[in-house]
Amino acid sequence: MAWANEDLKAHFEEIAELMEISEEDRYRVRAYQRAAEAIGVAHADLSTLPRGELTSVKGIGDSMAAKIAQYLDEGRIDLLEELRTKVPAGVRELTRVPGLGPKTAMMIHHELGVDSVESLQRAIDGQQLRHLPGLGAKMEEKLRGTIERMGAKSDDRTPAADALPIAEELCAGLAELSQAHRVAYAGSLRRMSETVGDIDVLVAAADAAPVHAALRTSDLVRQVLAAGQRKTSVITARGLQADLRVVDPDAWGAAMVYFTGSKAHNIRIRERAVRRGLTLNEYGLFERPAEGRAEAEPGSERADAEPGEGRAAAEPGDDRPAEEADAGAATGAMVASRDEADVYAALDLAWIAPTLREDTGEVEAAADGALPRIVTEADLCGDLHAHSDWSGDGKEPLESLTTAVASRGWQYWAVSDHAIGLPMNGLDAAGFARRREALAALGDAAGVVVLDSVELNIAEDGKLDFDDDILAEFDWCVAAVHTLLDRDEAAQTERVLQAIMSPHVNAIGHLTGRKIGKRPGFDIDLEAVLQACEETGTALEINGSPRRLDLREEDIRRALDAGVMLTIDTDAHTLGDLDNARWGALHAQRAWVTPDRVLNCQPVETVRAFVADKRERQG
DNA sequence: GCCGTTTTCGGCCCGACTGTTTTCAGTCG
Numbered sequence: 219m220a221w222a223n224e225d226l227k228a229h230f231e232e233i234a235e236l237m238e239i240s241e242e243d244r245y246r247v248r249a250y251q252r253a254a255e256a257i258g259v260a261h262a263d264l265s266t267l268p269r270g271e272l273t274s275v276k277g278i279g280d281s282m283a284a285k286i287a288q289y290l291d292e293g294r295i296d297l298l299e300e301l302r303t304k305v306p307a308g309v310r311e312l313t314r315v316p317g318l319g320p321k322t323a324m325m326i327h328h329e330l331g332v333d334s335v336e337s338l339q340r341a342i343d344g345q346q347l348r349h350l351p352g353l354g355a356k357m358e359e360k361l362r363g364t365i366e367r368m369g370a371k372s373d374d375r376t377p378a379a380d381a382l383p384i385a386e387e388l389c390a391g392l393a394e395l396s397q398a399h400r401v402a403y404a405g406s407l408r409r410m411s412e413t414v415g416d417i418d419v420l421v422a423a424a425d426a427a428p429v430h431a432a433l434r435t436s437d438l439v440r441q442v443l444a445a446g447q448r449k450t451s452v453i454t455a456r457g458l459q460a461d462l463r464v465v466d467p468d469a470w471g472a473a474m475v476y477f478t479g480s481k482a483h484n485i486r487i488r489e490r491a492v493r494r495g496l497t498l499n500e501y502g503l504f505e506r507p508a509e510g511r512a513e514a515e516p517g518s519e520r521a522d523a524e525p526g527e528g529r530a531a532a533e534p535g536d537d538r539p540a541e542e543a544d545a546g547a548a549t550g551a552m553v554a555s556r557d558e559a560d561v562y563a564a565l566d567l568a569w570i571a572p573t574l575r576e577d578t579g580e581v582e583a584a585a586d587g588a589l590p591r592i593v594t595e596a597d598l599c600g601d602l603h604a605h606s607d608w609s610g611d612g613k614e615p616l617e618s619l620t621t622a623v624a625s626r627g628w629q630y631w632a633v634s635d636h637a638i639g640l641p642m643n644g645l646d647a648a649g650f651a652r653r654r655e656a657l658a659a660l661g662d663a664a665g666v667v668v669l670d671s672v673e674l675n676i677a678e679d680g681k682l683d684f685d686d687d688i689l690a691e692f693d694w695c696v697a698a699v700h701t702l703l704d705r706d707e708a709a710q711t712e713r714v715l716q717a718i719m720s721p722h723v724n725a726i727g728h729l730t731g732r733k734i735g736k737r738p739g740f741d742i743d744l745e746a747v748l749q750a751c752e753e754t755g756t757a758l759e760i761n762g763s764p765r766r767l768d769l770r771e772e773d774i775r776r777a778l779d780a781g782v783m784l785t786i787d788t789d790a791h792t793l794g795d796l797d798n799a800r801w802g803a804l805h806a807q808r809a810w811v812t813p814d815r816v817l818n819c820q821p822v823e824t825v826r827a828f829v830a831d832k833r834e835r836q837g
Numbered sequence: 838g839c840c841g842t843t844t845t846c847g848g849c850c851c852g853a854c855t856g857t858t859t860t861c862a863g864t865c866g
Contacts, residue, residue: 245849249838279839317855319864352863356856405866418866446854451865461866463853476851481866488850493843499851566842585842 221744222265223257226289229298230254230282232310236301239309239320252277255482257286259578259772261779265290276579308333316364325350339365363441367453375413376458377735379764379801382407384456385417388438392462395432397423399467404477408572410804412734412767416459420477426464433462469501471557476500482577483570490565490581502555503564573807590810593786595803597813599821600630601796603673603696603727603759603787608653609635610643613792616660616668622793624664630822632671632694633657637683639675640700647688654691667822669693673727675700678709680716682723689722694829696759696787698727699740707741714742718750721836724829725757725785725817728768736765744773748780755832757783757817762802763795774809783828785817 234250256277257264264272264286272283285295311334312323318338326332329350330341341347342362348355385403393401398421402408405418421429430450434442443459444451450462465473476484477500491498497506554564562569567584571592574580583589605612606619612635623631635653636644645653650672657668674682674689674697682689682697689695697717699710717723729747732739751758758777761768766789769777777784786806788798806816813819817828 243838246838248849252839277839281838317864321863352857354857360855416866444854449853451854477866479866481850484866485850492850493841497851501852 221263222290223260223263226264226286227254227258229289229295230257230285233295233298233301235310235313235320236298236305239305239313239324240301241320241324249277249279249282252482253282255577259576259775261775306333308337311335312338315361315368317360318364322353325352335365335368367457375415375735377765378407378410378412378414379734381414381417381458382764384438384454384458384460385419388417388419388433388436388454388460391436391438392419392421392429392432395423395429397425397428399423400470402474404474405461405479408478409480409575410573410801410808412771412805416461417454418477419460419462420470420473421462421464422467422470422473423464424466429464430462433460463500465500469555471559471561472498472502472555473500474558475561478572478575480576483575483581486577486581487562487565487567490567494565496553496564497550498561498565503553503561505550505553571807573804574810576808590812592807593803593811593813593816593819594807595800597816597819598628598786598799598803600628600632600667600818600825601788601790601799602632602669602671602694602725602785602818602825603634603761604631604790604796605635605673606633606653608633608649608656609637609645610640611636611791614790616656618793619790619796620660620664620666620668622796624666626796626799628666630667630669630825632669632696634671634673634694634696637672637674639677639683644675644683645672647684650688650691669822669825671695673698674717674723676713676717678702678705678713680713682717682720686720686722689720690833692722694724694825695720695722696725696727697723698729698759699731703731703737703740705740707743710740711743711746714747715750718747718754718756719836721833723756724832725759726751727759727787727789728761728763728766729758729773730768730770732768732770733765734767739768739770744776748777748782751777751782752780754836755783755828757785757828760784760786760802760806760811761789762786762798762800762805763789764798764801767801767805771805771809774806774811778809778811778815783817784811784815787818 230250231254234247234254237247237250256275260275269287272278272286273280285297289295306327309323309327312318313320315335330346332338332341342358347353347358385407389401389403392398400422402420403417404420406414407417423429426447433439433450433452434445438455439452440455441453443453448463452460454460463473463477488498491503495506497504554560559569568587568589570580570584606616607614616633638644638646654670657670660668670692671694672692674695676697676699714726730739730742758769760774786802788796790796790798817825
């Protein structure tokens with residue numbers, strides 16, 4: 219049974235986009251955006267949820283529930299069909315061009331008949347845009363450049379693994395400036411999204427101008443997109459956009475909250491601020507002045523300050539000077555700003571880890587003191603999937619890996635070299651026997667337990683590299699699909715289920731075979747896999763390689779719900795790859811994983827008991 | 838269209854930058 223949420227989410231997103239293009243009421247548009255987000259992170263498959271419980275999902279009311287029900291019953295949503303006939307095909311595509319929003323896209327279509335990026339390009343070449351109201355030659359040139367950049371890449375998201383070194387390089391350069399008190403990257407990279415749209419860099423400095431100037435003229439920058447007093451946007455030499463904000467050191471905490479996001483999280487906590495008679499922006503948390511102009515009397519009743527009144531006063535029609543109307547940061551007394559924790563505390567919230575800031579219930583949990591104690595890299599006691607130079611693609615000897623593991627404070631690691639199923643790489647049974655002798659010779663000099671392990675290949679028919687009698691000699695077995703990734707869902711599910719049934723397979727490695735930004739991973743019936751894992755006592759791996767991060771976040775949530783044990787593994791092939799433990803833990807945090815659900819956050823005795831338990835159950 | 842540590846109705850986050858304007862709309866995050 220297919221998981222319906224992804225399709226539903228896409229449909230609600232399309233409704234929201236088409237409504238926005240149709241200039242529907244913006245709050246209605248946002249309701250659909252929020253519904254799409256809520257569906258995307260829902261733990262339950264909405265197609266299996268009793269219809270009456272749909273509205274128990276936050277952001278889903280009666281109207282949304284009816285549309286979900288119609289989709290599940292009929293495979294269509296009337297509202298969406300209607301919108302599709304109203305909004306010309308192609309206009310939605312136009313709004314994908316950065317800098318081109320719904321209003322302009324619709325106008326260009328209406329005036330020039332433009333209905334695709336290609337026809338937009340022709341209109342720009344023909345200098346037709348500059349004659350339209352509100353547009354000019356500069357806009358034409360800007361759009362031309364944007365379309366060129368779009369054409370170079372099929373996807374405008376960059377794997378975080380590629381963005382991080384660029385962000386660190388930018389930060390290191392800015393940190394050298396004498397004016398820079400603090401430098402950090404924020405945004406989706408700090409939240410550890412698996413892909414990022416841009417890099418957000420925050421600098422604390424009393425004098426912003428030299429910092430902005432330094433970025434504009436940096437060797438790392440190819441093109442300056444926007445240059446203001448507070449904000450600079452550039453395209454880096456490696457093609458990724460970076461945004462720089464410079465703030466006063468006293469505003470560091472509020473700025474980090476604002477710049478880390480997510481947008482949905484920011485909106486949630488800003489709404490919370492408004493309900494408390496406060497206003498939150500990147501400069502701090504402030505008291506909201508009554509009547510939108512006079513300063514609040516200290517200790518005055520906040521209840522009589524109408525929420526939104528200050529904002530309404532700045533709408534068109536307001537006759538006050540602009541600088542007074544939009545100087546929100548200067549109107550009320552400062553409540554908090556210096557550190558992130560101060561800002562959250564002033565909103566009666568515990569500090570929320572960046573990886574949780576997606577408006578998926580973390581604000582409510584922080585208010586209730588119910589935030590989970592999420593797993594960190596420091597909780598890991600060992601690694602249950604790493605390669606030595608005994609098999610073809612591992613680069614490092616057992617000795618140096620063991621020393622490195624010891625220096626990280628880990629108690630154990632599983633040397634999981636490939637076997638004969640991968641002929642280019644793997645060891646045969648005799649090879650593993652020789653490796654076993656080497657392991658014995660290694661002893662426990664470093665105080666680390668080295669588990670005798672193998673990464674088995676799951677063949678097309680679900681068979682493993684060795685028979686049970688050979689498998690029984692290993693301390694720990696990871697099994698994974700490495701070949702024939704193009705098989706259909708039924709076939710992939712069946713072969714993985716076969717592997718799970720083996721009494722000697724203790725974990726399934728990188729379940730879907732995805733490579734972020736390169737290949738999506740094959741389809742598999744996750745429900746069936748989870749059920750089999752739970753019944754047999756088999757763990758699922760969270761592969762910490764930043765190229766993989768496989769399981770996906772939503773799959774981890776479902777594994778937690780199904781009661782399946784997880785591992786967080788480095789899949790290291792080099793010493794440096796051991797740092798993947800950090801990526802794996804941060805990725806797991808996004809799914810709210812706690813240490814008790816991660817096998818390698820437990821002592822080695824627990825790992826051995828996990829192995830023994832399965833052999834007893836399945837043997 | 839959703840929702841309530843004020844509310845079942847009346848609200849709904851906030852600011853920066855650009856290009857085209859002479860006071861602002863559109864877009865973005």
